[in-house]
Amino acid sequence: MKDVINQTGFFKEQYQKFRKSVSDKDLKCFAGLKTDVERLKFVEERNRLEFPSRSKDSKNLEQALNLKEKGNKCFQKEQNADALSFYSQSLVMYPQDGDLTEFSIIRANRSATLYHLQEYRAALSDIEIALAQGYPKHLHYKVLDRKAKCLMALKQNYTAIHSLRETISALDDAKIPADVRQKKQNDIQIMLGIMVKSKACDEQIKKPADIINRVTGEKNPKYKAASESVGFDFSESEGRFAQAESDLQSGDVILREPPHCSVLLQENAKTHCFQCMKRCYFIEPCQKCSAVIFCGPKCQQMAYKTHHKHECEVLKTLWESGASITCLMALRIIIQKPFAYFLKVGQELEVNGRVGSRAEYDGADYSTVFDLVRHEDKRSTEGMFHKAYMALFLQGCLKRSGYFDGNSDLSGEEQSKAEMAVGGLILRHLQSLQFNAHEISEMIFTSPDPKTWKSIFVGAGLYPTLALFNHSCEPSIIRYFEGNKVVVKVIKNIKKGEKIYENYGPIFTQTPKAERQTTLKNQYWFECSCEPCSRNWPMLDGMDVSTMRFPCDDTACDNVVVVPVNTGSFMMQCNKCGRLTNIMKGLKVLQDSESLFRLGESFLQGGEIHKALRKFLELQSLLSNTLVPPFRDFYLCQQNVRNCIMALGNTHPPLDKFVQRQSVNLKKL
Ligand SMILES: [Zn+2]
Ligand SMILES: [Zn+2]
Ligand SMILES: [Zn+2]
Ligand SMILES: [Zn+2]
Known part of the structure; x- marks a missing residue:
């Protein structure tokens, strides 16, 4: 993953000052230290500088009320999308530590715009919260009536009946003329009569079709997030690697893993949920700050319970320090679990020298993160010193956040020892995240032409099972994201026993070998010896299109029979084993492939991603069963497979809305 650093932060400058204050002799001492805790202690003892601290983005009542007024004006003019945006901003700015009556009114107003925008579920959520937060009693009938309408729109007629009855009683409290009240109550009674008579019931809510993203086949008994068709092994030369335990088909899902931790980039904090990283179309504010938003109450509560509290x-301090996203992740690994948990980890480490058991590999377990590769011995002293100072800064942020408070049974000495141990863990994670974190992406659709689609970097996540896969410049898988959850699909057929490779960045069809090797060396500290690198495969543009590469008919021979595309004969002699190979069937397949490709492309242009994907997968299978890689058509097809698969994950606008728009555009034509 490319790490993202805010270049203007204060950390860089402060580190330079600190570094100057440490002599070369001292640095030599540092180089001899053996543990992360010793390293952290070393920088702490020598640090004379205070880390700056920023107060959080606070809320502002006046601004909140202004925004509410703007929302009301838009709502009156039926500009619902704008009204929604103003109400949401108003909720974000509203201080939640005092009386919440006004706050609940803004929420109720927002539920009205959501109702008009046909976003019934979001409207219902706002109504529930408004009622719970002290929405004035004499107005209850308004939101209860709206609630019933939303439920009816969602075909939840049985539940809607209950809401209608509630509306009738709430009307008793309404400050409206008696005759108006009577009329409203009568109208609802009539409606109720019809609904009860028709034996209204709630329609089963259909779960979103997530079947395509589900792991193919049975679940792996050991690796909780993986399919049983994947296994992991170890060799001296390759370290840990993944391989197929049974034949895999292009398109199979082999892994679906929630992150151990994930952090949103600051630049997306006002557009994406700070917890699940989905783009927010309706905003749930943080109770304390105005810096981040959530997609709904569930994510807000989850974030607050686990890390955001x-x-x-300290979020603003962290952002303004310029600490990179992996630094924020190192902090998050700690902050998302209580201090008491790491006290236990510390004891376990002292007794066993390791954390957790190895029976099941579950990415949610801290032990999987603790053990990730970090190349401690290969790191330069300067590099380690810099990281140690960052760990000290992050540990200081933890202290200021109140994370360490509330363990009165620890003596002063025990407390500071435990705080140091946690700092040591931060330093450990700073080292391993560089090699193991993944970018979380979202695909931006601007037009039906996939060439215009753009993948953006939303945040970063740590996926302990995905982290076990090795790299190849010709990957066998592609990853995409549902919010912050990663899904991994196979993009070529893989035989049982073959290794499964992921890709750490550079792909051979697009990036020259020298550049790939440099990138991997600089970022991941290894020399790539994948097939395209060791056999000098040409890039896509350099692939020979005047010949076709057939496998020799003799299964014992591994030679490739290279045939000119304009060949007149069907029997070709292998120049290694001398046997004749019949290419007749192969040529026929290649003829069919063209129409398949065009069919796939036309589906893609029409926004029919699933159909397009099926065609391209079919084509890919045909091609790889006929020819020997590398050949251009296969990778052109794979590029389309890749685009289709990415469109199944996070997209903006959402895929169904994009498809709707596409079909409207097509009708216009
Ligand atoms: Zn969310
Ligand atoms: Zn907050
Ligand atoms: Zn390579
Ligand atoms: Zn041969």
Whole structure:
């Protein structure tokens, strides 16, 4: 993953000052240290500088009320999308530590715009919260009536009946003329009568079709997030690697893993959920700050329970320090679990020298993160020193956030020892995240032409099972994201026993070998010896299109029979084993492939991603069963497979809305 650093932050300058204050002799001492805790202690003892601290983005009542007024004006003019945006901003700015009546009114107003935008579920959520937060009693009938309408729109007629009855009683509290009240109550009674008579019931809510993203076949008994068709092994030369335990078909899902931790980039904090990283179309504010948003109450509560309670206090300091996204992740690994948990980890480490058991590999377990590769011995002293100072800064942020508070049974000495141990873990994670974190992406659709689609970097996640895969410049898988959850699909047929490779960045069809090797060496500290690198495969543009590469008919021979595309004969002699190979069938397949490709492309242009994907997968299978890689048509097809698969994950606008728009455009033509 490319790491993202805010170049203007204060950390860089402060580190330079600190570094100057440490002599070369001292640095030599540092180089001899053996553990992360010793390294952290070393920088702590020598640090005379105070880390700057910023107060959080606070809320502002006046601004909130202004935004509400703007929302009301738009709502009156039926500009619902704008009204929604103003109400949402108003909710974000509203201080939640005092009386929440006004806050609940803004929410209720927003539920009205959501209702008009036909976003019924979001409207219902706002109504529930407004009622719970002290929405004035004499107005209850308004939101209860809206609730019933939303439920009816969602075909939840049985539940809607209950809401209608509630509306009738709520009308008793309404400050409206008696005759108006009577009329409203009568109208609802009539409606109720019809609904009860028709034996209204709730329609089963259909779960979104997530079957395509589900792991293919049975679940792996050991690796919780993987399919049983994947296994992991170890060799001296390759370290840990993944391989197929049974034949895999292009398109199979072999892994679906929630992140151990994930962090959103600051630049997306006002557009994406700070917890699940989905783009927010309706915003749930943080209770304390105005810096981040959530996609709904569930994510807001989850974030608050696990990390944001503490992180909220220091988030602005972290952002303004210029700490990179992997630094924020190192902090998150700690902050998302209580201090008491790491006290236990510390004891376990002292007794066993390791964390957790090895029976099941579950990415949610801290042990899987603790053990990730970090190349401690290969790191330069300067590099380690820099990381140690960053760990000290992050540990300081933890202290300021109140994370360490509330363990009164520890003596002062025990407490500071435990805080140091946690700092040591931060330093450990700073080292391993460089090699193991993944970018979380979202595909931006601007037109039906996939060439115009753009993948953007939303945040980063740590996926302990995905981290076990090795790299190849010709990957066998592609990863995409549902929010912050990663899904891994196979993009070529893989035979049982063959290794499964992922890709750490450079792909051989697009990037020259020298550049690939440099990138991998600089970022991941290894020399790539994948097939395209060791056999000098040409890039896509350099692939010979005047010949076709057939496998020799003799299964014992591994030679490639190279045939000119304009050949007149069907029997070709292998120049290694001398046997004749019949290419008749192969040529026929290649003829069919062209129409398949065009069919796939036309589906893609029409926004029919699933159909397009099926065609391209079919084509890919045909090609790889006929020819020997590398050949251009296969990778052109794979590029389309890749685009289709990416479109199944995070997209903006959402895929169904994009498809709707496409079909509207097509009708216009
Ligand atoms: Zn969310
Ligand atoms: Zn916050
Ligand atoms: Zn390579
Ligand atoms: Zn041969």
